[in-house]
Amino acid sequence: MPISTRRIAIASGSALAILLVGIFAVTQQRGNDPFAACRQSVIAGGAGAIGGAFTLVDEDGRTVTDRDVLTKPSLVYFGYTFCPDVCPADMGRNVAAIDVLDEMGYDVTPVFISVDPRRDTPEVLKEWTDYLHPRLIGLTGTPEQIRAAANAYKTYYKAPDNPSDDFYLVDHMTQTYLMLPNHGFVEFFSRETSPEALAESASCFVDAAG
Template identity: 85%
Template sequence: MSVSTRRIALASGSAIAVLLIGIFAVTQQRGADVFADCRQSVIAGGAGAIGGAFTLVDENGATVTDRDVLTKPSLVYFGYTFCPDVCPADMGRNVAAIDVLDEMGYDVTPVFISVDPARDKPEVLKEWTDYLHPRLVGLTGSEEQIRAAANAYKTYYRVPENPEDEYYLVDHMTQTYLMLPGHGFVEFYSRETSPETMAENVACFVDHAG
């Protein structure tokens, strides 16, 4: 075997070894993930990078933390009650999924966190959430509390500075987060996900959580 041929063979062998190590690592990581069969998305930094502790005010005016609210599997959404179309549509989808899950025998809590504290006082939230679903939990708080919660969930929103129009719009992201007790954040859903698809996927996660 010539020197050049030997070099090619060694290089090829090294490349194959690296490839096999990579495949083994991915397989091991997937095998260690109890939710591997349920995941539909890839989260940069891993699921543990999203979610965390928060302190907010519920629709009854009580100060609550994530430990008070997320006691069951929960679907968490950041929006605002004055939203003209996106938030009502997204939350309508979320509570429809909750109803499907109820029929399947799964108890899941829908949660709505306002990103518009100036207008979304507890009494406003209560009227809005009670209209959408009897189990929908509405959360608001100070600007600092809401910003901290949004940062923990890696979500974006922007309230106009000194708005002159009382019907101002708030720019915000629209993903819904699935949170599981003992696991934290495990999945998110886009606006395109149907209630039925969401319910089936949530059930998969709950089943695999044990």
């Protein structure tokens, strides 16, 4: 793994721990939490602090909102297609979990939101997502649209302001968000979570949501 990419993975894990555990996670009112039996993370103030409305562009060039995309239980990941190894590995894990969930009888949608709109046009996204999984939804947009979505999900990314070539890397966090209709964000998964463990946890949340 290149040093810069390894730093991305390490920084992402550290930032995630600080953001979702150090800042938000102090106590949880589990008695009022319908997902208490499923939850592995602890987010004070409720899961509503993460996620929200977005307007982006899908891989077919259509402007869509969260209401158009997150119509089923969904696994949402922020990354970019030029990512040398972290994003392909994470998305490979996510779509493998989708296949496990399919076998378990759960219909869950994988979603990939690009943080690199300079290179990730709808056409580029379509080729990349279709290669990974037939149901994977790719989303891009203007820099402002992507920043708004990332801010809503409390995730970090940083691309070079004026890259000198087309081989630049984008620093970004690597968590995967489980989103449920009528509930929004309910859980996040680190990149160390296996497909089977992710699927087992996601199925618990889907069952608890009724």
